[in-house]
Amino acid sequence: MKKYLLFITLLGTQLANAQKLTKEDEKTAKSLKSSVGYLADDKLEGRRTGTAGEKLAYEFIAKQFKKSGLAPVGDNGTYIQPFEVKEGKELKEGTFFKIGDKSLVLNEDYYPLPYSATGSGNFAKSGKKNIYLLEINALIDQNKDNPHFDLKESLLTEIKEKEKSGVDIIFLSNSEAKKEEIGYDDKDKTPQVGIPLIYLTAEGLKKYLAAERDLVNLSYNIVTGPKVREGHNVAGFVNNNAATTIVLGAHYDHLGYGEDHNSLYIGSTKMIHNGADDNASGTAALIELGKWTKTSAPKQFNYLLVAFSGEELGLYGSKYFADHSPVDLKNVNYMVNMDMVGRLNDSTRGLTIGGYGTSPLWGELIKTEDPYFKIKIDSAGSGPSDHTSFYKKDIPVLFFFTGTHSDYHKPSDDAEKINIPGEIAIINYIKNVITATAGKDKLAFSKTREASMGKNTFKVSLGIMPDYTFGGDGVLVDGVSENRPAQKAGIKTGDILIQLGDHPFNDVQSYMGALNKFNKGDTTTVKLKRGKEEISLQITF
Numbered sequence: 001m002k003k004y005l006l007f008i009t010l011l012g013t014q015l016a017n018a019q020k021l022t023k024e025d026e027k028t029a030k031s032l033k034s035s036v037g038y039l040a041d042d043k044l045e046g047r048r049t050g051t052a053g054e055k056l057a058y059e060f061i062a063k064q065f066k067k068s069g070l071a072p073v074g075d076n077g078t079y080i081q082p083f084e085v086k087e088g089k090e091l092k093e094g095t096f097f098k099i100g101d102k103s104l105v106l107n108e109d110y111y112p113l114p115y116s117a118t119g120s121g122n123f124a125k126s127g128k129k130n131i132y133l134l135e136i137n138a139l140i141d142q143n144k145d146n147p148h149f150d151l152k153e154s155l156l157t158e159i160k161e162k163e164k165s166g167v168d169i170i171f172l173s174n175s176e177a178k179k180e181e182i183g184y185d186d187k188d189k190t191p192q193v194g195i196p197l198i199y200l201t202a203e204g205l206k207k208y209l210a211a212e213r214d215l216v217n218l219s220y221n222i223v224t225g226p227k228v229r230e231g232h233n234v235a236g237f238v239n240n241n242a243a244t245t246i247v248l249g250a251h252y253d254h255l256g257y258g259e260d261h262n263s264l265y266i267g268s269t270k271m272i273h274n275g276a277d278d279n280a281s282g283t284a285a286l287i288e289l290g291k292w293t294k295t296s297a298p299k300q301f302n303y304l305l306v307a308f309s310g311e312e313l314g315l316y317g318s319k320y321f322a323d324h325s326p327v328d329l330k331n332v333n334y335m336v337n338m339d340m341v342g343r344l345n346d347s348t349r350g351l352t353i354g355g356y357g358t359s360p361l362w363g364e365l366i367k368t369e370d371p372y373f374k375i376k377i378d379s380a381g382s383g384p385s386d387h388t389s390f391y392k393k394d395i396p397v398l399f400f401f402t403g404t405h406s407d408y409h410k411p412s413d414d415a416e417k418i419n420i421p422g423e424i425a426i427i428n429y430i431k432n433v434i435t436a437t438a439g440k441d442k443l444a445f446s447k448t449r450e451a452s453m454g455k456n457t458f459k460v461s462l463g464i465m466p467d468y469t470f471g472g473d474g475v476l477v478d479g480v481s482e483n484r485p486a487q488k489a490g491i492k493t494g495d496i497l498i499q500l501g502d503h504p505f506n507d508v509q510s511y512m513g514a515l516n517k518f519n520k521g522d523t524t525t526v527k528l529k530r531g532k533e534e535i536s537l538q539i540t541f
Contacts, residue, residue: 048256050229070236281342314468344422354399
């Protein structure tokens with residue numbers, strides 16, 4: 001108890017005067033400003049995973065880790081741990097489509113759909129003549145009064161019916177050209193159908209097709225393959241030959257120019273998303289904590305510092321790291337995650353601390369009645385940031401977050417808006433939490449309720465945590481909440497969900513679309529794969 005009271009007294013004294021920076025704090029402030037300024041500079045082009053900007057960022061972080069004396073624990077004696085991000089599939093070299101001797105231009109005149117059959121064919125030589133032209137705008141007009149109309153579902157239904165009737169190839173088009181081109185979605189995981197599906201753009205229709213009879217002497221080759229990019233975690237280690245290790249983490253990737261469709265920017269001009277708060281702020285804090293762990297932190301622990309990439313795409317980097325950790329996770333005491341810690345409000349000083357329920361000790365050390373911060377606690381161990389990957393390994397976690405704001409996921413999240421004194425106060429708070437756990441036994445782990453998948457307007461939920469990094473068809477269940485519909489129905493971690501009622505889905509996005517078809521109180525079936533077995537369960541929302 002004396003240690004706890006001392007901790008609170010020290011914390012209160014230090015943070016009550018947070019705006020009156022000490023000489024050490026002034027040094028930290030200068031370093032924080034420099035790190036955030038570099039990471040959020042335009043030349044890094046938004047630090048999108050797998051880009052040259054990401055490379056500049058991870059090289060900078062590795063340089064800072066080395067300067068602080070952290071040992072490299074990435075691959076091959078470096079600080080860098082590469083990992084793959086499987087984004088879906090893409091059309092590869094060799095794809096072509098000809099009408100007679102006229103070669104159409106890929107992505108300008110035509111493109112195969114992502115669920116088209118692949119391979120080559122020549123209709124003049126093979127004798128195949130059963131061609132069908134599917135007019136998308138006509139399909140939309142037919143269903144204009146149908147509130148449940150889903151274009152993708154309707155297209156697939158019609159395509160499968162035509163395939164069963166013996167159609168050899170289907171051409172899709174939109175003769176009215178109302179910007180309803182369905183596009184080649186490289187993230188589409190819909191299983192391939194058995195026949196070629198070629199979309200003729202408005203330009204392609206205009207140049208090559210006056211009527212369906214013009215589709216003669218056709219030849220094509222459709223070549224697809226996985227679309228993969230490489231992300232990079234950065235990891236450094238302080239080895240005090242201690243029994244347990246504390247993991248300190250923050251993601252450093254951001255949105256680039258918004259190419260992954262996760263931006264909230266609604267303008268038409270292409271703009272860099274610098275992500276100063278999200279999450280240059282957390283990365284800069286991690287760099288400062290790296291210096292502290294080497295020089296002044298309690299020697300009762302080892303320290304593993306990790307800057308993750310791929311967070312904005314679905315926790316790719318932290319999940320990979322947790323599955324391929326250079327340190328045995330059985331010896332990890334707890335993990336601290338910092339994501340968006342740079343916009344502390346000077347008047348309200350609101351700080352959210354997540355993971356509060358993942359160990360009984362957090363309730364002893366962290367109080368909402370704080371002398372400086374207005375602390376909001378969230379008990380959940382999972383959520384939309386990298387601590388989730390460690391919580392899933394039964395490791396206690398803490399998640400520090402100063403809240404969303406009007407610049408969130410927009411190009412306006414810039415370095416000059418970072419509250420440097422506020423960030424220093426958070427870093428000092430984290431230091432004191434770590435100091436307060438020194439001399440105590442390894443923290444006990446507690447399971448908590450599962451957080452929701454993030455911001456949504458769903459009328460219902462199953463109560464599962466999807467694995468966003470899963471590259472197969474369907475939704476891999478990474479966690480099941482207690483006393484929620486999924487658990488009551490018998491869904492288990494490791495199951496792969498593939499259909500709700502009459503609505504099949506093949507990824508998280510289409511799963512969310514299927515959820516929105518139901519209301520609270522509805523009962524339906526959920527189809528899933530468990531190992532090699534396909535199972536149907538009844539579920540009530």
